[in-house]
Amino acid sequence: MSLISVLFLGIAVLLSAVAALGLYYFPRKKKSVKHWKYFSVLRFFTVLVGLILLINPKFEQNQVRIEKPNLVVVSDNSKSVRFLKGEKQTKRFLQELLQDQEIKEAFNVKSFTFDEELHFSRTPEFSGNASDPGKALKQLARLYPESNSPLILITDGNATQGTAPVYAASKYQSEIFPVVVGDTTQHADVYIDLLNVNPYAFLDQRFPVEIFVNYQGDASIQSKLLIKKGTRVVHETKLSFSADKQGEQVEIMLPAKRIGKHKYTASITPINQEKNIQNNQRDFYIEVVDQQSKVLILSSFLHPDLGALKKSINSNKQRQAHIKVIDELKQEDLGEYTNFVLYQPNQKFKWVFDYLDKTQKNYVMIGGTKTDYNFLNGIQSSFRKELKINQNEEFQAQLNENFSLYQPSKINFLDYPPLSDQFGEISNLGKGQALLQQNINGVATQQPVVYFVDSGQRRIGLVFGENLWQWRVKSFADLANFEAFDLFINDIIQFLGDNNRGERLKVDMKTVFNQGEPIRMQAQYVDKNYREDAQATINLRVVKQEDESIKNYSLNYVDGNYVTNLGALTPGSYTFTAQVEGENGLQTGDFVVTAFDIEEQFNHAQVSELNKIGDTLYYSEDFLSLKTKLLQTDVYKPVQRTLTKKVELIEFKWLLALWVLLLSLEWFLRKYNGLT
Template sequence: MTAITYFLILLALLISVLIAYYQYFYKQSDNSTLPKILFVLKFSSLFLLLILLINPKIESTKTTNEKPVLSLLVDNSSSIDYFEENQTVNDLITLLERNKALANKFSIEKFSFGNDLQILDSLSFDNTNTNISKAIQDVNELQKGKKSPIVVLTDGNQTKGLDYSFITSEQSIYPIVIGDTTKYEDVSIAQVNVNKYSYLNNKFPVEIILNYDGTLSNRLPVSIIKNGKRIYQKQVNFSKTKKSATISAELKSLTEGLQYYTVSVGKLENEKNSKNNVKSFSIEVINEQTKIALISSIVHPDLGALKKAIESNKQRSLEIFSIDKFKENVNDYQLVILYQPTIKFNAILNQLKKSESNYWLISGANTNWSFINQQNIGISKNAINQTENLIPFYNESFLTFLQEDINFNNLPPLTDKFGDVTISGEKQTLIFQNLNGVITKQPLLTFLESNSTKKGFLLGEGIWKWRATSYLNTNSFEEFDNFIGNIIQYLASTKKRNRLEVNVESIHPANSSIKIAAFYTDKNYRFDDRANLEIKVTNSESKEVTSIPFSLIKKSYQAEIENLASGDYFYEVTVENQNIRKTGRFKVSEFEIEQQFTNANKDKLNTLALNTDGQLYYPNEIEQLSQELMSNENYYTIQKSNKIEENLINWKWLLFVAIGLLSIEWFVRKYNGKI
């Protein structure tokens, strides 16, 4: 409280005393105790009312005890059910929940994980993947800056994500191994490496990586089967010292379209799990390759980034030319990329305009905008000889082709000459310019389509930084390469644009969730969110039909199909009341990723525990785990004191006390004939 507040309280005290004294003692001759009682009542009520009018701020201290958090992570994947350990997991959760000592020391938070981390409600043990590393990282983020142990109930068999055994964790981790830890003799197909595309009548390589866990010598056949016919076979030897093998095979592409193959390795005599002895793959056989020419006036890191991104799809090849050495015919290429054009590009641009060929123009600090402005190609810029940094801003309403947001808004800025851009004709802009936090309608990446010609314009150099940043964010170039691939697919295509496009993977593991995306436009090729789309999936063998309606999510239609049996499927996507449909096929393999393991991975879990200052436990060691957590001095209750400042007027009970005192005073006076 301030000095003025204290002064006002003293003044209120004095006024209350004077008024009460004046009323009951001034010029009064009554020496009984009644005036004294009335004096106290009057003084108290007046003082309380005046204090409420002054309304001083009252400071108080509230003390709370904050227990350390014990995070309990429970594996909810189907591998727990496969190992028949459902009851074991449920029993362990019950034991930990009923441990009064732990409950007194810790605030226990329970989560389940498989595909994702979720607050534990109930366990179904049906998740089709296990991502232990992400679960730990998510909990670490929740408990950032605190000392909170993590107990993980899992078999340690991870099917996706980073290697969890060497993960950096702020918290100590105490794994409880679920499942049989006995090592059984086993052979498995660890990986099949193959390109997505092959050319008709060409040979394509297939790399098969096999793992062996055992001590005996074995000789097993490895086969590749297509349409029930064995097209490749080789014998492979394993022993106590030879634990793995890599087989390289060459197959010939004889039929155009999507082709399915199955790799299998022979079963060991006493092998417990043979489900990991089979794995399927697919390859799309195409007739020709998309040829792209990139013509540049300078040497720049962007050129290498574009080449790597474009050629990540083996269906495409990119040739890089210096403008001074380009003597080719532009008609020999499905797409031409013009990088930072200058006046030397005059002949090339004339050829492209004459042949109505598609092209992609990328500008930058060395671009001659005066030359471009004279070409009448649909874009101009009143550029000055000064550069500016242009931050990308993703346009969610972009409709030309399906492109998801790959965190565009957080990618590094591109560099171009300063000036306003003018586009003539109808454009579709995928990325706008963000200038110092101001979102403009100036395009950074835009597309024009007139008659049969498609043009793309990227107004800035430095796209190599986008590829590098995308890798740092996702540990993969895939997102960026797919983004560039979408641009190339659109610009290189000379086919009439389809109003309905469907995107679905060609092969899926058994029991997995199959996600299908569709993109539908009206007759003007604008995204149509009023349509009703449906997919019919037919099993090629049983002829059983499954029909699923699409849901509209943002700017695409999406459907999700679950519980399809292994086999080949044909699909047909239709639009209600429109004669528009799209067909295709996919395969659900017998490969169940959660059933590829023969035992619990105690070694990796032990490494995880040691690297995080934790300790590995088994289901029969719950009491030891409890004792460790209880005795560990790193986990303690924190007492927090918070100063609370509150206005006295919020203490409503004081008003009622004052009214009560005034009422008692009136009653006493009335009773004693003083009124």
């Protein structure tokens, strides 16, 4: 208590005495009052207690408490523990640990489990579809940053996600005691470690499959890698392994003969006494598509631009360009093509424009010095070009920085040779954007060189200028390849070939998932004006083809996308239908869940990996050794701490109650004795 508080308390005693004597002793008429001495004492304490509460002095109060260190216990909840027969070992060890009285008295025991996430749970269920001990250790390092919170990690050491646990363990401030569970015997095993394949292939082409096969063992063995389509073997490779050769990379080319989704099975023939054959087989799916679109380059005369365009378009293996002269083309041939390049059209192109307008096909028109612009002004409405004088002009191109229809190639077009076209003014352009604009003698103009008309249902590309072949030559001169120019041309073809503009609901998801893998779907939805709509209700219906079972989901709007998690579905083939509530449009698709379970690919606990985490590796039967280590380590002893706390007198509620009681008692006695 401070000196000022003591001084104030002394003054309070004097004031209380003055108040009591002044009321009951000095006035003579009060002397005759019976029991005036008792009234004086009562008034003294009433005033004193009130003044003390008003002064509110502070006192120092010492609190002694025992602080026990935390003992963090985290158990592996993944299915691999059960697969390796470590379920009973884990439960027995946990029961001994959590029920031990000495451990309870020495530590605050905190229990967790982990699979792909960390969970606040005391009892593992061994149902996790993946294991990420590194992530769990990082989270626990943030929860318990102090250096006296030892951690017991009960696991088989098999991580199927995230970083290696040994790196995350180094971030934990206290000691980690790894406890290994499951079968630790290293059995001879041959298995498929990794399979790489592109999920799409083009019809009548060959697609690559890359398979990494590993071997654990010391003996020399022989095996076979088989690729099956149904029951038919489509490929076979002989394999040999030994103590010196523990792996082999196999690259295979398979033919894509039929359109559609096809299931293949890669398998390794088991070796003698192989315990785990679950990891000898893996399914993969290939969707064969006939998307090598045919592009028609149509002209009425030959020009170097035609060859340059064909080579650029053919550089994309998904496209095949054909050059045709208008006089040799038949109308029935147009149905073979998905993309159209009309090079310097004239009146002979009338029936082609009629066909494209009738079918609402997209196309790109390239104008130049031989283009009949008067004909084009009358046959189409995407632009007008009025020829003021019979003269040609040259100009360079520069990128329109405000172009936003797609990400254009990063080319400095001002360094490229000039293009040629007839002199005139371009006007009445349809709704769209310019990709390139004219630059004449270093002065930028608003006249377009490349322009896209986008009505929402149809796209038309307009290129004003010939001698594009010189741009391709310039690209090679600068970079020793044609890639920059070829990408520029193929971006135009790609943009004009996208006929999904009218689809307001678009669904994005993988087509193949492994068993136990979370299945996530993402969708985008725009309103009738093609603006993002965050208020829609999108429902999803998923049907398993094998048994026609149905599951329904709702998609939630998150950061510009509608998303949902279908959870872990059982292996099989599924179809889905996504529909916006109150709208007619819908999206359908399919996907496959394979029987591959990553948690069943191990044949023993990873003792060597767990040895790197702690100084000593413990087994499930070593509870007493671990207990002794924990109880005898001085760092983990309970600590007695004294906490000095300043307490205000007003916090003592009984003192306030005493003051009220004194006031009430005085008032009652005065009334009882007839005093006012």
